[in-house]
Amino acid sequence: DTGVSQDPRHKITKRGQNVTFRCDPISEHNRLYWYRQTLGQGPEFLTYFQNEAQLEKSRLLSDRFSAERPKGSFSTLEIQRTEQGDSAMYLCASSTGQGLGTEAFFGQGTRLTVV
Amino acid sequence: AQSVTQLDSQVPVFEEAPVELRCNYSSSVSVYLFWYVQYPNQGLQLLLKYLSGSTLVKGINGFEAEFNKSQTSFHLRKPSVHISDTAEYFCAVSRDTNAGKSTFGDGTTLTVKP
Numbered sequence: 737d738t739g740v741s742q743d744p745r746h747k748i749t750k751r752g753q754n755v756t757f758r759c760d761p762i763s764e765h766n767r768l769y770w771y772r773q774t775l776g777q778g779p780e781f782l783t784y785f786q787n788e789a790q791l792e793k794s795r796l797l798s799d800r801f802s803a804e805r806p807k808g809s810f811s812t813l814e815i816q817r818t819e820q821g822d823s824a825m826y827l828c829a830s831s832t833g834q835g836l837g838t839e840a841f842f843g844q845g846t847r848l849t850v851v
Numbered sequence: 852a853q854s855v856t857q858l859d860s861q862v863p864v865f866e867e868a869p870v871e872l873r874c875n876y877s878s879s880v881s882v883y884l885f886w887y888v889q890y891p892n893q894g895l896q897l898l899l900k901y902l903s904g905s906t907l908v909k910g911i912n913g914f915e916a917e918f919n920k921s922q923t924s925f926h927l928r929k930p931s932v933h934i935s936d937t938a939e940y941f942c943a944v945s946r947d948t949n950a951g952k953s954t955f956g957d958g959t960t961l962t963v964k965p
Contacts, residue, residue, distance in 0.1 A: 740894070769951040778855075778941050778955030779895070792952070831951045840873060840951035842887075842894035 740843035741773045742828050746757060748849045749818055757846045761830030768811050769840060770803055771827040772796065779827055785811060818850045853878035853944050857956035865964050866934055872927040872959045874942030883955065884925040885943040886916055897958065901925060915922070937963045 749755050761768045766787050769782040771779035782801070783793045787808035797803075800818075805811040815822055825847050829840040858873040870912045876882060883902050887895040899910025908920040925942060939960050941951040 767951055776957065778943075780956050781952055781954070784952055829895075829951050839897050839900065840950070840953070842896070844892070844894045 740828055740830050740841050742826075742843040742846050744846055745844065746849075748846045748851060751818055751820060751850055753818055754814065754816045755818060755848065756812050757826055757828075757848075758812070759811045759830075759843060760830030761810070761828070762841055763809075765830035765832050765841075766808065767831045767840075768805055769829040769831075770811070770813050771829065773825040773827055773845070774823075782813075815848075818848075820850045823848055823850045853880075853882060853946055853954050855942050855944055855954055855956035857940075857942055857959050859959050860957070861960045861962065863962045863964060864932055867931050869930050870932050870936075870961065870963065872940050872942075874925045874927065876923050876925065876942070876944045876958060878923075878944060878946060880946050882944045882946050884918060885945070886910065886925070886927050887941045887943060887955075888912075889939040889941065889958075891938075898927070898940075916943075932961070932963045934951065934963050934965060936961060959960070 743758045768782040782797050784785045785805040803813045808851040815816040825845040827841045828847045831838045831840040854877045856875045864870045877960045885900045886898040889895050897916050899908045900907045902917045909915045914929050941958050942956045945953040
């Protein structure tokens with residue numbers, strides 16, 4: 737399978753704990769995006785990378801959230817001191833970034849439940 | 852900034868009936884428009900996109916959408932739905948070539964009944 741891969745698929749954590757998610761994009765894609773999707777809503781943009789550079793962060797990304805893409809390949813999203821409001825599906829997507837309206841391919845997401 | 856409004860949160864329809872899922876957008880600049888489908892516990896899959904040119908766009912699984920600039924709409928249609936079309940559908944807009952950085956609507960749940 738050469739699609740976008742996310743790990744883990746599900747994570748249950750206690751409030752106050754730190755969690756880290758991983759995203760492996762399609763190999764030739766240099767752009768990588770993180771989104772958050774809460775129940776009953778559409779995905780909300782969090783941040784994106786071009787290669788290893790983090791080019792934009794949404795104001796939704798509080799200081800408890802940090803994302804990295806150290807070698808321009810896989811990316812991690814860490815949430816520190818989790819809160820119940822962080823419970824959501826975290827989606828990763830990647831694209832080549834070339835051409836008009838280049839399609840972004842989404843992974844299956846990591847569902848986080850904070851108890 | 853741009854925004855997307857999906858006018859119906861739920862659309863129930865019988866199998867083989869036609870369906871229209873409505874999407875309106877707001878933007879001060881030209882945008883690119885997309886429809887995605889999400890099956891339970893799955894990621895989003897692109898159905899179709901409008902970049903420029905013909906306002907009628909055909910996508911996968913028999914879906915099509917029409918871009919109407921004057922009404923700022925991008926409604927999704929299918930002439931005859933199947934049970935397997937039951938899913939969540941999202942309309943999205945992007946204001947630049949970075950289509951991965953999109954603004955999504957809140958989704959429409961399409962339920963196809965036998």
